[in-house]
Amino acid sequence: MAMQEHQDPAADAAHGAPAGAAEAHGAAAGHESSGGLPQFDFAQWPGQIAWFLVIFFVILAFVRFFVTPKLGGTIEARDGRIEGDIAEARRMKEAADAEAADAAAEIAAARGRAQKVAADARAKAQGEIAAALAEEEAKLAGVAAEAEARIGKARDAAMTNVQAIGAEAAEAIVEKLTGRKATAAELAAVRS
């Protein structure tokens, strides 16, 4: 029985159903046992289509009023929330950046002030050192000048003595050579 090829007219007729793949199409509409595909049994169409439309619109209404809000709405809400969170994070980051910039500016200002204070202190110290140096130099210069003056006086005195000694020596030499004493006028003429 089952070993027959897949077209058994007897069985088909017994079942009163359309069968046989080959000679399909031209099947007369509205006849239960026409040959060809069961899908071309047009008597089945109106009932099937009517039922299908009812069921399809129920599904569409379900999708429209339940699934779309629950899925599409949720996806949107989530995306919105993620975007909002990112925007919030960005805003906070910007605030933090601004604060960091403020702090940096403050640090820079403080450093500037500190540098100025240091520079002032250094300038003042240098001024004081210069003044002290000048004072010491002036003092030393005074001492040196005094010493020089003393040396000069001593030299002058010494020079005077040397002239007297020279005159005496010249007088003595002249006396020894000439056998007579040179006059004071002669001596003065020689010396100049």
Added chain:
Amino acid sequence: MAEQPAIDPMHQFLVQKIWQGPVFEIGGITFDMSITNSVASMIGGAVILMAFFALTARGQIVPNRGQAFAEAIYGIVDKLLVQTIIGPAGKPYVPYLFGLFVTILVLNLMGVLLAIGNLGGLTLTFTVTSQLAITATLAVLTFFSVFILGFIKQGPKFLSIFWVPGMGVLGGIAMVLIEMISYFVRPMTLAMRLFGNMLGGHVVLSLFGSFVVALGILGLSGGLSSLAFLPAALSFVMIVGLTGLELVVAILQAFVFVALATVYLNEVVNFGHGH
């Protein structure tokens, strides 16, 4: 199928009455509102679908696994298709496209996955999307919704989609005809693509299944006939492989249908841009 041993790969597409419902006539068309195996599958699919999303879609900002899974499916339509193809302007159409996607997806998958019932002799599968009536309904509904939306949004100038500039008057008129044909063939291609994919895969699966049974019974008769076990086993391996392939096709065809619907919708929403 269990009570009928004859091998008939088309039997699985047969619409059979389960419960006789009201029959009425509108405009010469007879509406038989009986619950058939087709209608039962649709209702089952709708129930599975709604139960799935009722359980998973919880609207959690921090999603659990179910919510993440549901959102991933939603993202296929919302992010991958609508936002990529149409852009932000496509947002109002996401519910329809998503409904379309999950409807086709669940009906396609039921046709493959519920075949597990066949092991227990239960025929649970009826692939609703292998019914041309259904794929045509979806295609026509989608196509004409988009077409009418075009007129609502763009007014009469929407007809300019059929006009190809730079062809002259005669050439232009000829092109209008060609463009109109290529435009209005869209619902047909949408319907036939889904229908054909679902039909073909299931016919092939059914055929290989019947080979397993027929060749297996032949093999049982002993002697030289035992060799028939070999092709029977091969057919079984084919079924396993093809079932995997059918799963891919089921998901892919749902995606393709919605992707094309999105592309058509894009022409209407972003009318006049990037043609």
